[in-house]
Amino acid sequence: MWELSDESLLTGMAAGDAETAAVFVRRYQARVYGLAYALVGSSAIAEEVAQEAFLRAWRHAGAYDPRKGRAITWLLTITRNLAVDAMRLRGDRPVDPHVLLSTLTGGERGAAPSTSFEDAEELREALRALPPEQSTPIVLSVYYGLTAGEIADREHIPLGTAKTRLRRGLAKLREALGVTHD
Numbered sequence: 703m704w705e706l707s708d709e710s711l712l713t714g715m716a717a718g719d720a721e722t723a724a725v726f727v728r729r730y731q732a733r734v735y736g737l738a739y740a741l742v743g744s745s746a747i748a749e750e751v752a753q754e755a756f757l758r759a760w761r762h763a764g765a766y767d768p769r770k771g772r773a774i775t776w777l778l779t780i781t782r783n784l785a786v787d788a789m790r791l792r793g794d795r796p797v798d799p800h801v802l803l804s805t806l807t808g809g810e811r812g813a814a815p816s817t818s819f820e821d822a823e824e825l826r827e828a829l830r831a832l833p834p835e836q837s838t839p840i841v842l843s844v845y846y847g848l849t850a851g852e853i854a855d856r857e858h859i860p861l862g863t864a865k866t867r868l869r870r871g872l873a874k875l876r877e878a879l880g881v882t883h884d
Contacts, residue, residue: 708773709766716764727756730774734781741785741847742792751788755781786847828878836871839864 706714706725714722734755739748758780766776829837842848842856854864875881 709768712759712763712766712773715760723760726759730777731756733774734777737778737781738785741782742788747788747792748785751781751784754784758784782847789847824879828875831878832871832874836867836874839868840871840875843868
């Protein structure tokens, strides 16, 4: 059953097959937990987020559309949204995004949370290379969990502009960091 595609596993989950669900969970539990932990910073909350992400995937497996993206992308999006919700419920508020951006790009030191990325300097360089109108929405989205609509409201720009800045900024970051779509 390990050789089954993600789409096949999701089809089995949608049909209520617990065995395919177990394979799907085993296949992605480390990535889901890792993302949740990176976002919430607490192992207990990350475990809850991961469990809820898999429950939602189970419940909504029938709604997955492979034409819209890969199964892992769908699952990690569910995870990210749940982690952001968990942070909001806890009342965690990171530092001001403009201070954080300044810290990440080398302006002020010491205000940003430490990162576990071994290539943090490469990330800082890539963020520095972006124009502020692209780096700010990225920080607002990644660290604050804001949607494009919330970014548009906060930055007083049209929604389409916020989406374009996010998309172009992330594309430039991917290119600068050599990230490929596996």
